[in-house]
Ligand code: NZQ
């Protein structure tokens with residue numbers, strides 16, 4: 001491992017079937033004005049809302065709500081939430097939902113006391129907050145993004161056709177605590193479950209496919225990928241399998257809580273392509289990644305051949321005997337493709353609503369990253385998008 005880094009992750013996690021009880025341990029640490037943030041209503045249907053409200057009331061909190069946070073939360077919704085939080089003189093933000101709700105809560109946290117436009121400041125200029133931020137806690141209901149233990153926040157601006165993620169540098173933007181109960185994820189529709197699973201897997205790939213040095217982070221990544229593959233196959237057949245859902249939830253957190261990026265450059269090009277597709281289609285995040293992944297990885301494979309060979313052998317158990325490096329690497333990607341199809345992921349951006357006319361605009365909206373095995377040109381981005389149709 002050749003990189004220099006610092007590591008600190010201050011998010012306290014409570015994991016398991018009884019984990020919501022620990023909300024009683026955490027809430028007394030914060031002021032009485034709480035803003036509860038949630039999505040389109042799944043938590044009302046599955047009873048999580050009632051349980052959370054009871055604990056908030058038992059702890060004497062004065063609760064305001066921001067409801068209806070949509071998947072891929074928008075900048076307009078952010079402005080609306082900031083007003084509610086300001087009026088309530090918020091001391092603490094409790095996010096109850098998936099990555100969209102957690103990301104949105106962080107965006108509100110850094111914006112309540114900000115006297116500039118938060119979209120311009122955080123998502124266009126990528127500045128850090130200079131104002132006081134509001135502490136965030138999270139009760140997670142969907143496994144995928146890792147937002148429960150990182151400082152990332154993705155907001156979509158439809159009029160600018162931009163979907164932008166800011167990973168804040170300051171650890172205090174990470175949730176102060178997150179409650180992870182795998183049972184809560186059991187009511188997810190199959191489509192969201194598998195989209196979340198692919199999101200987890202791709203987060204690991206984004207950090208794994210970079211660098212040439214022998215790096216502990218890559219060994220951790222391989223183990224995580226093996227766990228995701230194994231658990232996903234079980235959960236895909238039997239979504240009620242608690243052990244599999246539990247492993248998926250825990251892998252999601254470790255896939256993107258900064259650990260496996262340590263000491264490395266990282267790629268993130270699949271996410272840049274996927275986010276640009278998302279800006280045009282509002283499609284489910286994990287599906288946008290799935291639909292561009294094979295054309296992208298097939299294209300960059302020759303530039304990172306030894307890592308793709310290692311991926312084939314260590315993650316997919318490909319037998320390298322008597323085969324060229326390229327054959328082994330290709331076999332690894334074929335195994336990944338077969339697994340993606342077995343889960344039922346969307347494999348084409350045209351199936352997410354992308355039309356030929358959108359390709360140039362999507363290419364313009366794609367940020368080009370420099371940490372992977374190949375820095376793409378705009379023409380190469382267009383080519384990969386066309387191959388993803
Ligand atoms: O809104 P509700 O009614 O709650 O329904 C949600 C939503 O429709 C539903 N859902 C969540 N938990 C459920 C449930 N339905 C039934 N039972 C449950 N227990 O699932 C749908 C999707 O939820 P969402 O939060 O949008 O999904 P996800 O967790 O995948 O989050 C996606 C967002 O996170 C961003 C994405 O770009 C996207 O905006 N990301 C955030 C990252 C980060 N913070 O580091 C990294 C990721 O790469 C990603 O970009």
Ligand code: ZN
Nearest residue numbers: 145199203271
């Ligand atoms: Zn992702």
